[in-house]
Amino acid sequence: MNISYEQIRAFVCVAEQGSFSAAAKKLNRHRTTLGQVINNLEIETNLVLFDRTGKFPELTESGKSLYLHAKNLAEYTHSFEQICQSMELGIETDITIYHSDLVPVELISAVMKALRKEFKEVNVHWLHKNNQEVKEALESGEADLGIVFIHDSKSISPNEYVYLVSMPFCLCAAPSSSLFDSLTITIDDLKKHRQLLLEDYLNAGIEKIVTVSNHVQRIENMSVFIALLTSGEGWAIVPKHAVNELIEANKLTGFHVKEVNTTVRFPLAIWTTHQSKKGPVRSRIIELLSLLSQKYSL
Numbered sequence: 001m002n003i004s005y006e007q008i009r010a011f012v013c014v015a016e017q018g019s020f021s022a023a024a025k026k027l028n029r030h031r032t033t034l035g036q037v038i039n040n041l042e043i044e045t046n047l048v049l050f051d052r053t054g055k056f057p058e059l060t061e062s063g064k065s066l067y068l069h070a071k072n073l074a075e076y077t078h079s080f081e082q083i084c085q086s087m088e089l090g091i092e093t094d095i096t097i098y099h100s101d102l103v104p105v106e107l108i109s110a111v112m113k114a115l116r117k118e119f120k121e122v123n124v125h126w127l128h129k130n131n132q133e134v135k136e137a138l139e140s141g142e143a144d145l146g147i148v149f150i151h152d153s154k155s156i157s158p159n160e161y162v163y164l165v166s167m168p169f170c171l172c173a174a175p176s177s178s179l180f181d182s183l184t185i186t187i188d189d190l191k192k193h194r195q196l197l198l199e200d201y202l203n204a205g206i207e208k209i210v211t212v213s214n215h216v217q218r219i220e221n222m223s224v225f226i227a228l229l230t231s232g233e234g235w236a237i238v239p240k241h242a243v244n245e246l247i248e249a250n251k252l253t254g255f256h257v258k259e260v261n262t263t264v265r266f267p268l269a270i271w272t273t274h275q276s277k278k279g280p281v282r283s284r285i286i287e288l289l290s291l292l293s294q295k296y297s298l
Helices: 005-017 020-027 031-045 061-088 105-115 131-140 187-192 199-203 222-231 240-248 280-297
Strands: 094-099 123-128 145-149 160-173 195-198 216-219 236-239 253-255 264-272
Touching: 005 020, 005 031, 005 061, 020 031, 094 131, 094 280, 105 123, 105 280, 131 145, 131 264, 145 280, 160 240, 160 280, 195 199, 195 222, 195 236, 199 216, 216 222, 222 236, 222 240, 236 240, 240 253, 264 280
Parallel strands: 094 123, 094 145, 195 216
Antiparallel strands: 145 264, 160 236, 160 253, 160 264
16 A cells, blocks of 8 residues: 555545635645545545535545544644754754753743744753753753853853853741741841752752751752742742742742841853754754843842
């Protein structure tokens, strides 16, 4: 049996359009030519796919049974054609991005929404990894981009570095925390209360800077971290974007200590290497990250 893509596409189009004339117009083919394509498919399959006794062709039981399979095949083939065209134009088919769990999920979502307006077929893989894993994956070619928090720009890093934004952090705790028994909170008060610390702080090399308390609880998962923080398990230094809505909803309370009179900030950056893919999708993602991350500097 020798069935062509042209025959499958013609069969699906006639079934969906409900007439040979409409299908021929959609496919930019002559009606007679399209009818012959369908006839050849029926000969090849030894099945009658359309009942032509009425004004318009209707799918037979055999045609109905094959339609969904043909529809899927036509879509897969169309996708294959688009991938081939993209590759011919130098457009990447897959991009892998390793990122810190501290990267705003809204930023990732906004980047993808904007990217889809230009590149609908490319698969972009977003994987949560620590800084060392990002570095190793970039060097091995397993990842194309890394988005990380860093403290020392001279620390071990891939060949190329793109600064995005200086991300603000804030102090917060559950409203029920005994920290708020005092009108003024000091560093000494923080030392006496349990501090929740994200594992990514260690990975980013900022753990020593943000560790204050003598009672520290390290947590890897951001969702678990937020759940424990809102339940009153302890206080924390957190990226503002991660807790703004919770503070507005009074599920968390932001606070200041009198010894610190400025906002704590750490840079968010893109890591990449000379070996990374340098197609238009990668370049556009870097542009979008640079543009859309600016709202998080406030």
